[in-house]
Amino acid sequence: MTITPGPLLQAVNSPEDLKKIPMEKMNEFCEELRQFIIDVVSVHGGHFAASLGVVELTAALHYVYNTPYDQLVWDVGHQAYGHKIITGRKDSFETNRKYGGLSGFPKRTESEYDTFGVGHSSTSISAALGMAMAAKYKREKDRKVVAVIGDGAMTAGMAFEAMNHAGVANTDMLIILNDNGIGIDPNVGALKEYLTDITISPTYNKIKDDVWNALGKLPVGKSFTRAMAHKLTEGIKGMVSSSSNLFEALKLRYFGPIDGHNISKLVDTLNDLKDIPGPKLLHIITTKGKGYSLAEKDQTKWHAPGLFDKVTGEIYKKKFDTPQPPKYQDVFGKTIIELAKKNEKIFGVTPAMPSGSSLKYMMEEMPDRAFDVGICEQHAATLSAGMATQGLKVYCNIYSSFMQRAYDQVVHDIAIQKLPVVLCLDRAGAGRR
Numbered sequence: 001m002t003i004t005p006g007p008l009l010q011a012v013n014s015p016e017d018l019k020k021i022p023m024e025k026m027n028e029f030c031e032e033l034r035q036f037i038i039d040v041v042s043v044h045g046g047h048f049a050a051s052l053g054v055v056e057l058t059a060a061l062h063y064v065y066n067t068p069y070d071q072l073v074w075d076v077g078h079q080a081y082g083h084k085i086i087t088g089r090k091d092s093f094e095t096n097r098k099y100g101g102l103s104g105f106p107k108r109t110e111s112e113y114d115t116f117g118v119g120h121s122s123t124s125i126s127a128a129l130g131m132a133m134a135a136k137y138k139r140e141k142d143r144k145v146v147a148v149i150g151d152g153a154m155t156a157g158m159a160f161e162a163m164n165h166a167g168v169a170n171t172d173m174l175i176i177l178n179d180n181g182i183g184i185d186p187n188v189g190a191l192k193e194y195l196t197d198i199t200i201s202p203t204y205n206k207i208k209d210d211v212w213n214a215l216g217k218l219p220v221g222k223s224f225t226r227a228m229a230h231k232l233t234e235g236i237k238g239m240v241s242s243s244s245n246l247f248e249a250l251k252l253r254y255f256g257p258i259d260g261h262n263i264s265k266l267v268d269t270l271n272d273l274k275d276i277p278g279p280k281l282l283h284i285i286t287t288k289g290k291g292y293s294l295a296e297k298d299q300t301k302w303h304a305p306g307l308f309d310k311v312t313g314e315i316y317k318k319k320f321d322t323p324q325p326p327k328y329q330d331v332f333g334k335t336i337i338e339l340a341k342k343n344e345k346i347f348g349v350t351p352a353m354p355s356g357s358s359l360k361y362m363m364e365e366m367p368d369r370a371f372d373v374g375i376c377e378q379h380a381a382t383l384s385a386g387m388a389t390q391g392l393k394v395y396c397n398i399y400s401s402f403m404q405r406a407y408d409q410v411v412h413d414i415a416i417q418k419l420p421v422v423l424c425l426d427r428a429g430a431g432r433r
């Protein structure tokens with residue numbers, strides 16, 4: 001069955017085509033793009049809610065930037081379906097994740113628009129910085145580099161390592177923080193609380209925005225108003241404590257937060273930011289699953305729901321001819337609670353997979369003994385090692401493919417020191433159904 005996209009989307013086979021759509025029709029285009037993703041994923045499967053949440057952002061990025069010359073780097077890449085559809089893969093999108101078909105993630109060999117292969121999280125800022133440094137070295141002054149990273153992926157050490165470098169590397173790059181408050185499960189940690197604070201409190205960024213807007217309305221040259229705005233905001237910083245802005249403290253100019261579903265605001269802002277040199281971060285607020293109400297309400301379930309009836313929202317269960325053994329995560333999730341009830345030294349740790357690993361049941365029942373530490377496999381392993389030095393028995397559950405991130409910690413911090421940490425590796429490739 002071939003799924004027919006709406007009329008505006010039908011005519012788009014490249015970002016060049018997209019740029020021909022007048023701004024006043026871009027909302028309509030976004031609705032068609034969203035509907036096409038719903039139509040295809042409901043029948044063919046794949047990641048779902050994340051792509052719906054960045055429909056407007058994706059359209060705005062390809063509308064404003066000169067891709068693929070300008071480099072767009074997606075973090076994790078599970079949200080890049082709209083990007084694939086806009087960049088010439090609309091007709092093959094029904095082959096997504098099928099043998100011989102499109103990859104479910106950006107892949108360099110698949111398209112010149114896929115600047116970096118992804119799947120594992122929190123690589124985008126490092127990769128984009130590398131590209132920006134290369135552009136600077138090659139004197140490609142007009143070339144722009146943009147990394148799009150979620151608030152979940154932002155919790156990883158790698159993202160901070162990259163920002164720590166980007167702040168002083170003196171390159172022209174934009175980091176877009178797509179803040180939807182959730183990873184697969186609700187986001188955790190102090191950063192999450194900080195992002196909430198910065199979104200709701202009247203920080204200097206809002207004042208800065210007002211100054212910016214006011215000056216933008218004055219009938220004088222763009223560069224003059226920008227220079228003045230810069231001077232003024234530098235002044236405001238002193239008054240309203242810029243050091244309280246984490247990103248500014250890392251020497252990234254911070255913009256936002258803005259509504260990531262407002263396409264004209266996004267387009268205007270991105271156009272403005274194109275003219276501002278140096279490393280900068282734009283904070284946008286979006287809703288994961290936007291436009292499909294069931295997904296908006298239960299974002300964890302609709303992260304990657306499998307096949308479903310798009311009208312009723314019924315998610316089809318896989319049918320098997322023979323009875324199936326229980327899943328690893330079900331056994332793990334129940335057994336750790338049983339063991340923990342008998343032994344008060346038992347703890348559970350997961351890096352951002354409480355639902356996938358079923359540790360969430362222990363987190364609910366024994367919140368002081370089971371933790372989600374964010375997308376931080378390395379930290380999860382070494383944290384467990386630290387707890388083990390004090391006689392605690394930690395069961396650290398990490399999906400096998402993400403354990404690659406923590407090899408060194410397993411060897412150096414756990415194994416060599418002979419610390420008794422139980423590593424529970426879920427989703428091991430060879431044994432997977």
Ligand SMILES: Cc1ncc(C[n+]2csc(CCOP(=O)(O)OP(=O)(O)O)c2C)c(N)n1
Binds near residue numbers: 151353
């Ligand atoms: C190293 C690593 N650990 C875990 C995952 C599993 N994973 C895939 S998406 C995701 C959540 C990402 O959250 P966020 O960056 O906020 O993006 P969103 O899905 O909210 O758009 C996680 C934990 C991964 N891809 N890579």
